[in-house]
Ligand SMILES: Cc1cc2nc3c(=O)[nH]c(=O)nc-3n(C[C@H](O)[C@H](O)[C@H](O)COP(=O)(O)OP(=O)(O)OC[C@H]3O[C@@H](n4cnc5c(N)ncnc54)[C@H](O)[C@@H]3O)c2cc1C
């Protein structure tokens with residue numbers, strides 16, 4: 013099957029508070045979008061890989077890591093990889109900046 | 119060229135069998151492996167079932183080898199399949215489903231079954247053992263439906279089951295045949311201390327009772343004892359012992375005694391057939407713990423892979439009970455007889471007990487209760503059959519102090535490479551040393567992630583630390599010193615001192631200047647530093663939303679499905695018809711799932727959607743109840759002298775006054791207060807951080823109570839005449855706690871750490887001090903504002919925090 017990528021503008025940079033996640037629904041995917049203190053923006057699927065699930069957007073952000081709000085798993089925002097000793101992976105989506113506008117491609 | 123691999127069949131997909139297979143794979147053994155297991159699951163950590171029952175782990179958490187592991191290692195796995203016979207003539211195993219599988223070698227690791235007392239009625243509905251996932255599921259289901267449980271058997275299994283059922287809300291009685299609990303591991307002293315502690319945690323006991331019948335119709339309804347007495351129970355757990363599972367061996371003509379008889383290389387009476395684990399009997403011993411199984415597995419794996427191995431010569435077992443807040447340990451011999459020299463010390467105040475048994479000056483056994491820090495050390499000494507010396511005595515009995523570390527590392531040095539450090543997970547000293555030298559790991563957490571050591575009961579942690587220290591030498595000094603989290607080696611007090619000394623202003627500055635390993639900290643230290651900074655500079659510190667846990671940032675409690683709960687204030691647990699009406703209207707309008715009366719006398723609106731939160735607050739137009747925060751939660755009150763005929767003080771009035779005065783201020787952890795009108799104590803002061811009880815001439819103050827994970831009854835702090843003095847003392851206690859408490863430390867732990875006398879001295883014996891503390895909290899209180907109001911007035915933050923974007 014051929015998968016086409018679609019790009020969505022999701023707001024301007026200022027809409028994303030530093031180190032505080034925001035929920036964005038793009039198409040039919042719920043994203044958690046984070047702006048780290050160095051200004052980079054990351055978009056992940058807003059679903060914890062923990063077997064009990066739950067959201068990610070409300071976690072604590074440190075550097076390019078996220079501590080998930082319900083189970084405190086440490087997740088790399090760049091790759092979506094859960095850090096040891098826990099295991100799992102979160103879907104990540106490419107983000108780009110066009111002027112002041114943040115876009116994400118799914 | 120391809121060589122034909124030998125066919126190895128494992129019967130029993132449990133810890134002993136799979137442990138052996140893992141060793142064989144590590145040694146590069148060239149076998150075609152087939153595994154049969156009668157349970158429908160991949161291999162899981164059976165000993166963690168206690169945690170599943172208690173609720174701190176899920177079934178998923180305890181899987182040791184998931185389905186992929188079998189596939190990745192080319193192992194053929196048949197779950198839900200019983201092997202019924204081994205046919206020596208045709209060299210095939212036969213299953214209940216009619217499968218025939220040829221073998222060159224077989225390992226029988228069929229474990230044991232729960233021993234079910236052969237008394238009338240034991241086959242009734244509602245009677246289970248405690249052995250596997252299905253038993254555990256049965257218990258979880260029963261707890262939902264029934265209330266009264268009996269656990270027959272006061273050993274390790276029975277007690278863990280009982281505590282689990284208590285946690286699930288059942289009324290549980292442990293029925294034990296003997297007068298002492300865990301009499302096969304503990305002496306009378308330790309066992310009576312254990313019983314007292316468990317009673318404190320809500321388990322009931324019926325000792326010296328022999329069960330002769332289970333009564334009831336189809337379902338069990340009670341127990342009858344040999345002395346004619348009875349006990350009502352609608353659920354019964356049999357934890358009286360285990361029976362090695364020898365059916366397969368017996369039916370195949372292999373020689374069995376109590377267990378399947380094996381020699382020092384785990385070989386049974388039938389050629390090419392081996393047996394290990396709980397089903398095996400070696401030199402007359404059947405073991406019921408995991409450590410021996412791994413020792414057996416190691417010998418067998420080497421034997422099967424043709425590498426050199428010493429014979430298996432038996433194991434010395436040690437026990438640790440996995441119930442939080444109850445520390446007991448025993449190793450080797452534990453009952454003293456005239457041939458023993460006994461070293462013992464019992465401290466009835468701290469509730470600790472320590473006993474070491476010597477035979478001809480050799481350490482042969484030990485029992486610990488309350489304080490088990492020396493457990494790993496003692497276990498090793500018992501195992502080695504060490505001769506007691508002055509140094510060892512000082513080390514384990516804790517007199518004298520200096521140089522202990524150096525001595526400990528020498529004993530780790532003396533440890534053989536192949537010695538098992540973590541019995542639960544079969545991790546050897548060498549595996550840990552390799553993890554350090556090859557991967558550069560330096561912390562216990564990293565070792566845990568890499569080798570599995572310390573993952574289960576945690577009993578091996580001290581030895582793992584000693585090995586780290588031994589291998590890393592000086593560089594461990596840094597890692598060894600426990601900082602407040604993995605990001606720093608500094609303690610709370612050091613950090614607070616540095617903040618003052620260097621005038622640090624933000625969490626970023628603290629982490630930068632004090633050399634944090636992870637630049638922006640982690641979810642443990644950032645909220646802590648944010649609290650300390652705010653506590654120290656109440657007027658100038660700019661609170662960092664991004665350093666707060668989600669609940670405090672959102673002003674509401676996140677639930678597992680991502681919705682929130684909202685709790686408005688109800689001062690002293692008093693509300694009005696107008697407020698109730700408003701709450702009802704808002705609940706209807708925003709489709710609140712449940713309106714619940716909380717334990718703290720107020721209403722909780724459960725299931726509010728994140729984006730609705732600001733509107734809910736706006737329309738409620740009430741102050742936040744801080745039901746989410748490390749702050750003053752509720753002030754619980756009784757009816758008091760305004761209405762109650764026993765009342766001597768106005769608890770309603772005082773409760774509301776206190777709640778209004780101290781609300782909104784940050785504390786190290788959540789903070790609860792109760793105010794009662796008289797010593798009948800209807801609002802339960804004994805489980806609150808501050809409990810206030812009215813009496814005829816004034817008030818009595820209690821501190822450090824807790825009703826949560828680790829219940830603690832509050833200590834009486836002082837008696838007071840006037841309301842003004844009461845407020846001053848409360849202020850001083852709260853501020854002293856704010857200034858000296860570790861972040862997340864409840865007052866119950868704080869009082870134990872600081873000592874009640876010390877707190878009394880600081881606050882009661884020194885009036886200046888008390889007044890200064892009270893003045894400091896008053897100053898901090900002038901800085902607080904209602905978070906809901908604040909958020910409603912800040913529309914951009916409000917949008918970024920609560921609204922989702924849809925594109
Ligand atoms: C609740 C609980 C808590 C415990 N706590 C501790 C503790 O703290 N410390 C400790 O050291 N030990 C503890 N134990 C004991 C420990 O779990 C056991 O000693 C260990 O699991 C035994 O391993 P095993 O491989 O010999 O047997 P098992 O793990 O029982 O494995 C045997 C497997 O073989 C299967 N089987 C049996 N017959 C057949 C057949 N004919 N064909 C195919 N499959 C078959 C069984 O279904 C089972 O899955 C605890 C046990 C329980 C139940």
Ligand code: SF4
Nearest residue numbers: 756762765795796800
């Ligand atoms: S504690 Fe005393 S005053 Fe308060 S309700 Fe109970 S009996 Fe009445």
Ligand code: FES
Nearest residue numbers: 540542574575576
């Ligand atoms: S000995 Fe139990 S976890 Fe290591």
